[in-house]
Amino acid sequence: xxxxxxxxxxxxxxxxxxxxxxxxxxxxxxxxxxxxxxxxxxxxxxxxxxxxxxxxxxxxxxxxxxxxxxxxxxxxxxxxxxxxxxxxxxxxxxxxxxxxxxxxxxxxxxxxxxxxxxxxxxxxxxxxxxxxxxxxxxxxxxxxxxxxxxxxxxxxxxxxxxxxxxxxxxxxxxxxxxxxxxxxxxxxxxxxxxxxxxxxxxxxxxxxxxxxxxxxxxxxxxxxxxxxxxxxxxxxxxxxxxxxxxxxxxxxxxxxxxxxxxxxxxxxxxxxxxxxxxxxxxxxxxxxxxxxxxxxxxxxxxxxxxxxxxxxxxxxxxxxxxxxxxxxxxxxxxxxxxxxxxxxxxxxxxxxxxxxxxxxxxxxxxxxxxxxxxxxxxxxxxxxxxxxxxxxxxxxxxxxxxxxxxxxxxxxxxxxxxxxxxxxxxxxxxxxxxxxxxxxxxxxxxxxxxxxxxxxxxxxxxxxxxxxxxxxxxxxxxxxxxxxxxxxxxxxxxxxxxxxxxxxxxxxxxxxxxxxxxxxxxxxxxxxxxxxxxxxxxxxxxxxxxxxxxxxxxxxxxxxxxxxxxxxxxxxxxxxxxxxxxxxxxxxxxxxxxxxxxxxxxxxxxxxxxxxxxxxxxxxxxxxxxxxxxxxxxxxxxxxxxxxxxxxxxxxxxxxxxxxxxxxxxxxxxxxxxxxxxxxxxxxxxxxxxxxxxxxxxxxxxxxxxxxxxxxxxxxxxxxxxxxxxxx
Amino acid sequence: xxxxxxxxxxxxxxxxxxxxxxxxxxxxxxxxxxxxxxxxxxxxxxxxxxxxxxxxxxxxxxxxxxxxxxxxxxxxxxxxxxxxxxxxxxxxxxxxxxxxxxxxxxxxxxxxxxxxxxxxxxxxxxxxxxxxxxxxxxxxxxxxxxxxx
Ligand code: FES
Ligand code: FES
Numbered sequence: 001x002x003x004x005x006x007x008x009x010x011x012x013x014x015x016x017x018x019x020x021x022x023x024x025x026x027x028x029x030x031x032x033x034x035x036x037x038x039x040x041x042x043x044x045x046x047x048x049x050x051x052x053x054x055x056x057x058x059x060x061x062x063x064x065x066x067x068x069x070x071x072x073x074x075x076x077x078x079x080x081x082x083x084x085x086x087x088x089x090x091x092x093x094x095x096x097x098x099x100x101x102x103x104x105x106x107x108x109x110x111x112x113x114x115x116x117x118x119x120x121x122x123x124x125x126x127x128x129x130x131x132x133x134x135x136x137x138x139x140x141x142x143x144x145x146x147x148x149x150x151x152x153x154x155x156x157x158x159x160x161x162x163x164x165x166x167x168x169x170x171x172x173x174x175x176x177x178x179x180x181x182x183x184x185x186x187x188x189x190x191x192x193x194x195x196x197x198x199x200x201x202x203x204x205x206x207x208x209x210x211x212x213x214x215x216x217x218x219x220x221x222x223x224x225x226x227x228x229x230x231x232x233x234x235x236x237x238x239x240x241x242x243x244x245x246x247x248x249x250x251x252x253x254x255x256x257x258x259x260x261x262x263x264x265x266x267x268x269x270x271x272x273x274x275x276x277x278x279x280x281x282x283x284x285x286x287x288x289x290x291x292x293x294x295x296x297x298x299x300x301x302x303x304x305x306x307x308x309x310x311x312x313x314x315x316x317x318x319x320x321x322x323x324x325x326x327x328x329x330x331x332x333x334x335x336x337x338x339x340x341x342x343x344x345x346x347x348x349x350x351x352x353x354x355x356x357x358x359x360x361x362x363x364x365x366x367x368x369x370x371x372x373x374x375x376x377x378x379x380x381x382x383x384x385x386x387x388x389x390x391x392x393x394x395x396x397x398x399x400x401x402x403x404x405x406x407x408x409x410x411x412x413x414x415x416x417x418x419x420x421x422x423x424x425x426x427x428x429x430x431x432x433x434x435x436x437x438x439x440x441x442x443x444x445x446x447x448x449x450x451x452x453x454x455x456x457x458x459x460x461x462x463x464x465x466x467x468x469x470x471x472x473x474x475x476x477x478x479x480x481x482x483x484x485x486x487x488x489x490x491x492x493x494x495x496x497x498x499x500x501x502x503x504x505x506x507x508x509x510x511x512x513x514x515x516x517x518x519x520x521x522x523x524x525x526x527x528x529x530x531x532x533x534x535x536x537x538x539x540x541x542x543x544x545x546x547x548x549x550x551x552x553x554x555x556x557x558x559x560x561x562x563x564x565x566x567x568x569x570x571x572x573x574x575x576x577x578x579x580x581x582x583x584x585x586x587x588x589x590x591x592x593x594x595x596x597x598x599x600x601x602x603x604x605x606x607x608x609x610x611x612x613x614x615x616x617x618x619x620x621x622x623x624x625x626x627x628x629x630x631x632x633x634x635x636x637x638x639x640x641x642x643x644x645x646x647x648x649x650x651x652x653x654x655x656x657x658x659x660x661x662x663x664x665x666x667x668x669x670x671x672x673x674x675x676x677x678x679x680x681x682x683x684x685x686x687x688x689x690x691x692x693x694x695x696x697x698x699x700x701x702x703x704x705x706x707x708x709x710x711x712x713x714x715x716x717x718x719x720x721x722x723x724x725x726x727x728x
Numbered sequence: 729x730x731x732x733x734x735x736x737x738x739x740x741x742x743x744x745x746x747x748x749x750x751x752x753x754x755x756x757x758x759x760x761x762x763x764x765x766x767x768x769x770x771x772x773x774x775x776x777x778x779x780x781x782x783x784x785x786x787x788x789x790x791x792x793x794x795x796x797x798x799x800x801x802x803x804x805x806x807x808x809x810x811x812x813x814x815x816x817x818x819x820x821x822x823x824x825x826x827x828x829x830x831x832x833x834x835x836x837x838x839x840x841x842x843x844x845x846x847x848x849x850x851x852x853x854x855x856x857x858x859x860x861x862x863x864x865x866x867x868x869x870x871x872x873x874x875x876x877x
Contacts, residue, residue, distance in 0.1 A: 068825030068861045203821050210826030211817040212810065213761020213801035217827060220760035228755075253744065274743075274751035347765050347773060347827040347860045396763070396827030397860050429766045629821065633866065637824055640862025663770035663858060672852035674864035 044177035046135055048095075048106040049079055049128030052173035056156055058085045060092050060129075063100070063107035064117040065368050066206060067346075067398035068637075069692040070630035071117035073204045077626055078122055081198040082129030082189060085169060086156035092205060097374035098389030110370040113403045113520055115593040115690025118626055122688055123189070130187045132176070139176035140167050192624055192685065201629025206394070218351040218366040218393045223422035226353070227256055228273035229414050230280040231425060233265035233435050236289040236656035237515050240264050243286045249279040258283065259417045267414050273426050292515045292656040300441065300514045300653060301338075307464025307510035308336065308445045314480065314511065316487035320504030322447075325458025329449035333543045335536055337446065337716045339528035340650035342439035343658075344521055345666060348396020349432040352411035355422040356381055361388045361412060366395035368403040376405035380412035399641065400520035404437055404472075430661040437519025438651055438658075440466035442486075442528055446536040449504075454544040456555065458504035461490070461532065467511050468525075471518040483511065488525040488592060489533070489697070495594040495689070496526070499562035500537075500555040516653060522641055523696035526592040530697035531646075531704065531718075534588035538705045539714060548705065549575055549587060561684060562589055565598035565619040568680050572617045573600035583614060586705025588698045595689030596621040599639075599698035601675075605710040610728035611720075613675035613703060620680070620695050623687035631691050636677035638696035644669040646700040647720050647727065673727040730794050732757065735803025745791035749783075750774040752790040753800060761801040761830045765858065772857030775831035776800050782838040801830035804837065813837050816874035824861035832857050836871050845875050 043053030051059040060079045066072035076092050095107050108124060133153050140158040141148040144165060151160050159166040192199060209215035234241060244266050246258035254275030261267050266285060270276035326332065352365035354377075361381035367373040373390045381388060395402055411425040427435070442465030449458040467483035469476050477483055486509045488496040498507070521527070541551035549570050556563045566589040570576075579585050582604045589598035602614040618635045625631055648667040652659045660666040707725075708714045715723055732739050732749075734757050741756035753762050753776065762785060765773030769787035776785045777799040804811040810818075813836050823829045832855070839846055839854040846854070851871055859867070 068823075070824070204823075206826070207818050207821055207823055210823035210829050211814045211833060212805065213759070213830050215826055216760070217763075219764060222758075222760075272751065272755040274747055274755060345860060347771070347825065347858070348763070349765075395825060397825045399860070426764075429764075429768075633821070633824065633863070636865045637862030640864065641860065662768055663766050664768060668858045668860060669862070669864075670858060671855040671864050671867065674862075674868070677865060 044174045046132040046173055046176050047128045047181065048103070049125060050083060050132040052169045054170045054173070056086065056089050056168050056170035058083065058090045058156070058169070060090060061095050061107060062092050063095060063110045064121065065110070065112040065370065065392060065395060065398070067112070067366070067368060067395035067402065069117070069634060070204060070627060071112065072206060073202070074118050074626040074630065075121070075125055076205060077198045077202060078118070078126050079129035081195055082126045083133050084153040084155065087197050087202065089156060090205070094370070094392045096389050096391060097370040098385065100371065101374070101385045111372065111403065112368040112398070113400055115693040119594060119688035119690055126189050127184065127187050130189060131181050134182050134187065135176040135179045136169055136172055138179055139172040143167070143172065143175065198626050201627055204630065215394055217348055217396045218353065218364065219348055219396070219426055221353045221364045221393065221424060223353065223355065226422040226424055227269050227271060227418070228276050229267045229269045229423050229425040230273060230276035231261060231265055231267040231410060231427060231431060232280060232285065233431070234287045234289065235434050236287065236293045237517060238292045239287050239289040239656070241266055241285070242288045245284040249283050252279045252282065255279045257418060259414055261410050261413045265410065267410070267425065269414065269418065269423060273424070277428060289656060295515060295656045296654055297652040303514070304441065304443045304464045304512050307512045308443060308462055310464070310510040312510065313462065313508035314478070314482035315506070315508045316484070317490055317492050317498055317505060317507040320458070322458045322460045322504045322506040325449045325504035326447060326460065329457065330452040331450040331543065333448045333540055335446050335539055335714070335716060336443060337532045337535065338443040339441065339531065339718055340652070341441045341516055342521055342645050342649055343433050343436035343651050343666065344399040344401035344519070345433065345663070345668070346395070346397030346399055346401055349427040349429055350401070350407040351424065351426040352408045353422060353424040354411040354415035355420070356412060356415040357419050359387060361415070362391065363408055363411060364391045364393055365408055365411070366393045366398070366402055367405070367408070368395070368398045368400070369405070372403070373405050373408045376408045377412055380409045381416065399522040400524070401437060403520060406435070429663070433661045433666065434658050436651070437472070437517045439521035439527065440468050440518040440525070441514065441516070442466060444532045446532060448536065448540045450544060454546070456502060456540060459502045461507040462510065463508070464510045465512050466518050467513055468518045468520060470511065470513050472520070481511070483509070486525055489529045489590050495592070497591050499559040499589065499591050501558045502555060515656070522638065523592070523693045526590060526694070526697040527642060527645070530588060530590040531701045534590065534701035535704050535714070535716070538586070538708060561596045561621055562591055564684070565589055565596045565621055565682065568619040568682060569598045569600040569617045572678065572680060573602060575600065584706045584710035586702045586707070586709060588701035588705065590697050592694040592697060593690030594623065594687060595691070595694040597694045597698050599702040601699070601702040601706045603703060603706040603710065605707060606728055608711055609725045611703070611707060611725065612728040615676050615678060616699055616702065617678045618680065618695055618698065619682055621682050621684050622689035622691050622694070623683055623685060625681050625683040628681045631681050632679040634691050635679045635695045638693065639677055639699040640669045640674065642696040642699050643703065646704070646718050650719050730791055732790065732793055732798060733796070734759065734798045735800060741790070743790050745789060747790045748786050749776070749788045749790045749793050749798070750785040753785060753798070759800050759802050763827055763830055765828065770858070771828070772831040772835060773828050775834040775857065777834060777838065780838070780841065782835050801834060804833070811837060812877040813840065813870070813874045816870040816877065819873065820866045820870040822863050822866040822870050824863055828857060828859045828861070832859065832867060836867070836874070839871065840875060846871060
């Protein structure tokens with residue numbers, strides 16, 4: 001089992017040979033002989049998803065991107081399951097977007113975000129495997145002149161049952177590739193309960209190269225005669241590049257060229273990246289910072305605060321009459337919460353390598369969306385699709401940031417000014433921090449009402465703040481200008497359904513879009529929406545002196561799958577029994593990306609402000625669990641990402657620009673702070689929910705609720721460091 | 729021109745003395761397993777061994793490493809045998825994106841040299857690298873396992 005995508009040499013050769021590509025530019029193949037190139041080279045394609053070589057190696061094509069979340073392995077498991085192949089012979093490769101275009105998008109969507117990698121493609125990739133199996137069996141049957149119905153495939157072997165004759169996939173693959181595929185409708189898929197490879201916690205396919213330094217990431221790409229570029233974009237979003245004095249740096253060591261990249265950025269091209277960076281730091285640059293330079297954090301926050309009372313708001317979820325409930329309430333509880341801007345800060349800063357001539361443009365980059373990167377290459381190069389391609393490289397983390405293509409466009413813009421020379425553009429960490437697409441900033445006013453018998457009669461939730469779609473994809477907004485993504489976890493139904501029934505409910509959004517560009521940040525809007533709802537639920541329960549679990553259960557009769565995960569974590573943490581002395585508990589649950597998730601935390605607090613998380617129990621019901629071992633890793637990993645934000649992270653704005661430039665002011669959880677996470681993966685079947693993102697949202701409110709229980713202090717703005725709260 | 733001894737081999741590299749060792753290793757020696765994450769000694773992605781000690785190579789000048797033994801992730805395997813820490817990493821399926829893992833492994837190897845049977849507290853103290861994917865739970869288990877090997 002090996003992982004091959006980054007050295008999809010064959011696709012490179014195809015691209016190069018058919019379209020006067022890399023080879024014609026005098027570019028040799030990009031990666032050294034240490035990679036077993038030959039593996040990607042020969043073998044008949046049975047279906048678009050499956051190539052089988054004479055030695056029985058199975059190459060499974062993966063269109064989605066691997067960025068650590070395990071999708072590559074999971075998708076391969078699904079194809080292999082239906083293919084009935086020997087898992088130990090499986091390897092994978094990425095088709096390129098250029099090939100996809102040439103083949104009428106035979107591999108479907110390449111985009112890898114929204115926890116959609118597996119849940120949205122599982123059916124057609126499984127069919128790709130099942131179709132190949134059918135064709136392989138047919139090829140063997142033809143050879144033996146027996147009916148295919150008498151033959152059975154298992155573990156890459158086909159057996160003619162009556163005679164016991166057998167052959168292997170590798171021997172019949174060539175013949176199979178020439179057979180007319182069966183009609184799609186005639187291909188049936190296995191019942192998941194019969195799965196042997198899928199549904200199992202098999203090892204990832206891409207691990208060994210990640211432990212010996214051999215895995216090639218975008219920053220590691222080396223092409224012959226390549227030069228390196230370092231870039232600065234105007235630190236004030238929306239500002240422009242006025243001028244720069246290249247004469248001051250041209251004589252510095254290694255410097256080849258200083259280029260205007262676009263309206264707002266300048267790059268130094270040098271023999272090494274370090275030389276490029278040193279010269280860039282020395283380059284006198286004059287920015288036209290524009291109006292946005294007047295914007296500060298306080299002005300953004302007061303604008304959002306004003307939105308909490310604004311008349312105009314988009315309704316996301318509504319039933320009953322909240323106004324009447326508030327007017328007639330025996331008791332009313334009110335609280336305002338907020339959540340900051342956050343950079344994704346993937347471990348590997350943004351980067352892309354581009355080579356351009358008037359006849360061809362190719363890019364090597366880590367991207368969550370190969371097709372979007374391809375479109376960016378077409379647009380920046382001005383060349384038609386058949387003269388461009390993108391070669392996807394392993395991502396050093398994505399978390400949503402690498403769904404964008406700004407860095408790809410920049411690399412092509414630079415390469416265009418040095419035709420024929422490959423240019424590797426790497427952002428410094430500082431550039432990456434200053435030019436993120438940030439988790440949106442929001443505030444929320446929560447109002448809950450009770451009748452005289454302490455029954456919850458109403459909930460009003462007014463969100464004020466940023467819309468991601470307004471910044472990223474206005475075409476996906478509602479006709480009225482609303483952004484449905486704001487209501488993740490709060491919607492009346494669907495993948496992001498609100499998981500309580502409350503007689504009078506109003507959840508609405510006053511849109512306030514600051515100039516800071518927003519983006520999809522792992523978990524997106526469930527991060528803060530879950531904190532707002534689940535912390536406030538505890539506030540409500542406390543107000544009426546009820547147990548937080550019992551209080552929730554009463555509102556969840558119509559939400560059995562949410563209730564199931566909530567009960568699971570409550571059981572495992574031992575909610576019905578008292579916590580150990582000095583230990584306090586909190587819990588939370590939610591629905592996001594089609595999955596049901598819950599967490600329960602046990603913490604202790606010393607000195608009123610030092611938190612030790614003793615354990616977090618997490619449960620998820622993603623419908624189907626393709627690789628439970630990887631799901632567990634996504635749960636604990638997502639908690640690190642989410643809790644890092646809540647404890648340490650915020651990006652603030654001063655004079656129109658982001659203040660925090662590196663991990664010294666934007667810290668991230670390290671080993672000592674890592675809570676032990678116990679995962680309960682409880683797929684209930686019948687639907688396909690996401691894995692990489694849903695669980696992220698429940699850790700923070702579970703811990704915050706435990707903190708409130710320990711100290712009586714309710715924290716409603718983040719990060720906790722601003723309240724002088726830290727890990728013990 | 730300075731001379732660096734990396735993984736037992738001498739390399740003459742044309743860098744200014746104050747070039748960070750990280751970039752000399754990556755761009756001049758040509759070993760890219762050592763990663764750039766922050767450039768300010770915060771994240772540990774660039775961790776290498778200098779005379780057996782873990783060092784964040786982004787914060788060390790190349791000239792300071794002259795005359796010393798530099799070991800990178802590529803030099804960890806001896807005589808074609810993967811290091812027991814690498815093996816434990818594979819057994820526990822530790823890496824997610826993997827970008828931090830060269831540094832993480834180099835830090836773990838140093839820890840085990842210092843403390844062959846580390847406690848959880850030892851691991852907490854020694855493993856200060858950032859992993860944005862959040863692999864710490866598997867890192868801890870793999871270190872304990874490697875300690876038994
Ligand atoms: S790159 Fe050296 S510590 Fe981050
Ligand atoms: S595995 Fe991705 S940063 Fe550690």
